[in-house]
Amino acid sequence: MDLIYKGKTKDIYSLENGNILMKFKDDVTGKDGVFDPGENQVGLSIDGAGKAGLELTEFFFEKLNKENIPTHYVRSNLDENTMEVKKAKVFGKGLEFICRYKAVGSFYKRYGKYIENGEDLDAFFEITIKDDEAGDPTINKDALEILGIMTPAQYDELKNLTREICGIIKEILKEKDLDLYDIKLEFGLDENNNILLIDEISGGNMRVYKGKEYIEPLKLNKLVLNK
Structure with a gap:
């Protein structure tokens, strides 16, 4: 190892x-x-x-x-x-795929002049570049193609897959009376260039609330797993 x-x-x-x-x-x-x-x-x-x-x-x-x-x-x-x-190759030098159900966090910081804090979003999808020095900037479909990071077809597949996965997670949390505000995922390609969900899915990747109470990662673990 x-x-x-x-x-x-x-x-x-x-x-x-x-x-x-x-x-x-x-x-x-x-x-x-x-x-x-x-x-x-x-x-x-x-x-x-x-x-x-x-x-x-x-x-x-x-x-x-x-x-x-x-x-x-x-x-x-x-x-x-x-x-x-399984081994997987990331897109470019690493991307994060975000699905947002509420206008909070960096989304609200960017667009607060146009939307109220906590306002509903319809599974808003965005991609950010994993680049600490650049502040993990967002990137759009055209730029991803121009830079050779992914094809338009891959973008569409990833957008649909992100929303499908996050919808499943959102429903699981809803069964526990928990509200998913936003979540970030990562994807990669296997040896046959098939898209795979990679990395982790935990409290550190999402914002979850119960009513108006923010649920911290350790508490989320206990609530979801009935511990």
Whole structure:
């Protein structure tokens, strides 16, 4: 097992069988000691956050696999905070695919002159470039094609797939009386250039509320999994 990448919230290893091993850490993104899934830096460490993230990721990936959604998930080991996944190539140097149901976070910061905070959005879809120095800027369909990052057909497929996946997650949370405000996903391509959902699906990737109460990642884990 060889370390190939040290990330903000996960370390990535290559396995002898050709798959990848992701080890979840207790570090979460945020600023000034406050958790924020929209931030591009580690803001704090929360004891148990790694395992909580893996538990939710395992839960959601297994739900999605039953719905025949293409994912990289193979298996997980909760005792070691690790998840084995299929190898996948990211688009460009890494993108995030965001689905927004409420005008909050960076969306509201950008468009606050045109919309009220918390106003409903109809599964608004956007893509951002994973680039800390540039502040993870958004990128549109035309620019993605011009830069050779993806084709228009891939963009359309990813848009539909993001909305389908997020709709499934939103309904699961709704069953727990929880409201999904926004969520970010990642996708990659397998060796046959098929699109796969990759990375994780946890409290660190989404904003979830119960009524007007924001649900922190560790609490979300307990509410969803009835712990």
